[in-house]
Amino acid sequence: MLTRSPASRAHLASSLIEIVPGDVSDQEAVTRAMEGVTTVISAIHGFGGTGHDTPRTIDHQGNGTLIKAARTSGVEHFILMSVQGAAQDHPIELFRMKLLAEQALQASGLSWTVLRATAFMETWTQLIGEPLLKRGTITIFGRGQNPINFVSVYDVAAFVALAVTDAAMRGRTVEVGGPENLSLRQLADTFEQITHRTGAKRTVPLPMMRLMSVLMRPVHPRLARQIAAGVVMDTRDMTFDASDRRQRYPMVPWTSLAEMLERDYGQALR
Numbered sequence: 001m002l003t004r005s006p007a008s009r010a011h012l013a014s015s016l017i018e019i020v021p022g023d024v025s026d027q028e029a030v031t032r033a034m035e036g037v038t039t040v041i042s043a044i045h046g047f048g049g050t051g052h053d054t055p056r057t058i059d060h061q062g063n064g065t066l067i068k069a070a071r072t073s074g075v076e077h078f079i080l081m082s083v084q085g086a087a088q089d090h091p092i093e094l095f096r097m098k099l100l101a102e103q104a105l106q107a108s109g110l111s112w113t114v115l116r117a118t119a120f121m122e123t124w125t126q127l128i129g130e131p132l133l134k135r136g137t138i139t140i141f142g143r144g145q146n147p148i149n150f151v152s153v154y155d156v157a158a159f160v161a162l163a164v165t166d167a168a169m170r171g172r173t174v175e176v177g178g179p180e181n182l183s184l185r186q187l188a189d190t191f192e193q194i195t196h197r198t199g200a201k202r203t204v205p206l207p208m209m210r211l212m213s214v215l216m217r218p219v220h221p222r223l224a225r226q227i228a229a230g231v232v233m234d235t236r237d238m239t240f241d242a243s244d245r246r247q248r249y250p251m252v253p254w255t256s257l258a259e260m261l262e263r264d265y266g267q268a269l270r
Contacts, residue, residue, distance in 0.1 A: 002033050024062035025052075027069065034073035039164055042066050042101075043081040047094045047229075050222050055097040063101035067108050077111045077170065079163050081156075084116040084149070084175055084240060091236070092229050102173070113163040114173040118240050119233070121150035121178065121187075121260055128184060129191035129265070136199040138191075142206045142234030144184035149240035151178035152255035159252055177240035179254050184234075187257065194261040206234060 002022045003009045013019050022029040024044055034040070044066075046058025063080065070078050086099040105112045132138050159176050163169045182190070185201075192198050209231050216224035246254060 002030070024058065024065050027065050030065050030069040031072060034069045034075060037070075037073065038076045039079065040066060040070050040075050040077070041079045041081070041160055041164075045081075045094065046097075047225060048222060054221070055094040055225075059094060059097035060100045060104075064104050067101075067105055067110065071108055071110055075110065077113070077164070078105060078108075079113045079115065079160060080105050081160070082114050082116045082173075084118045084177060085238075086116060091232050093225065094229075111170050113169045113171075115156070115159055115163065116173060116175050117156050118149040118151045118177040119238070120153050120156070121255075121257055122153050122264070124150060124184070124187060125191065125257075125261065125264070128188050129195070129261075132188075132191065132197055132199045133195070136197075138188045138199055138201045140184050140188065140201055140203045141230040142184075142204065142209060144188075144203065144234070146234050146236075146238060147181040147183055148233055148238040149177045149181050149242070150187070150257060151176060152253070152260050154260075155253045155255050159249070162249065162252060175240070175242075175245060177242040177245060179242060179246075179256055181239040182257060190257050191261060191265075194258060194266045204230075206231060209234075 001009060001012065001017055002020050002024070004021070004023050006019045006021045009019050020033045022033050024030060042063055044058055044062050046053045046055045046062070049058060067078065080101060082098040082102055083095055086095045086102060088096060088099055090096050090099075102114050105114065128138060128140070155178065156176055159174065163174070188201065209227050213224050213228040213231060216227065245252075
């Protein structure tokens with residue numbers, strides 16, 4: 001595992017996992033890390049970064065560095081974690097930069113697999129649900145009525161593992177989504193049902209979010225990106241039909257939001 005913060009990842013070290021210090025902006029360090037590597041899995045992202053860590057510097061340029069090093073080192077297969085809906089004209093910079101990374105990988109000459117995942121339900125559960133446990137309140141960004149497809153990170157990890165071993169996934173872009181399209185209000189309601197906790201729901205109006213996404217750019221670009229993404233998630237089609245995914249890959253888990261919440265919160269709170 002390549003990381004800039006080896007100490008924070010030390011708990012993952014084992015006989016199967018070696019922690020290697022390095023930064024994807026450093027071509028020489030990345031090339032050294034590629035020695036003896038046959039498969040690269042790139043899950044880097046700069047969406048929540050600060051300073052020089054942005055979707056452009058990490059998702060586009062950082063992946064470019066990894067791809068060059070992989071090609072130089074004779075890597076056999078490169079698996080890129082992308083995002084469902086990546087497009088050149090997408091309003092969220094992360095989605096545009098992920099597309100550029102996809103294009104660079106596909107043009108590299110490497111054997112490749114691109115996994116395009118929808119929103120991670122574990123991440124959004126933390127943002128929406130955990131304040132209920134800590135403070136007794138839930139904050140809904142925007143109207144909270146727009147259906148969004150959520151997928152468990154465990155299901156995504158199962159796809160990554162399959163891509164490592166299944167030659168049929170090479171040279172393919174695979175859309176990875178979960179079984180449900182749920183609004184943020186439905187996510188909050190399900191969280192309350194599973195945890196048997198209730199609290200006041202507060203909303204952040206869309207006009208305020210749009211304004212703050214602009215005003216915060218010069219002083220807090222990370223927060224501005226997050227707010228702008230919240231606007232898009234509340235106004236753009238974020239649904240996904242995963243029926244083909246389930247038919248084509250029946251061996252991969254199919255985790256619902258309720259199942260994830262029961263696993264991560266339900267039993268622990270009883």
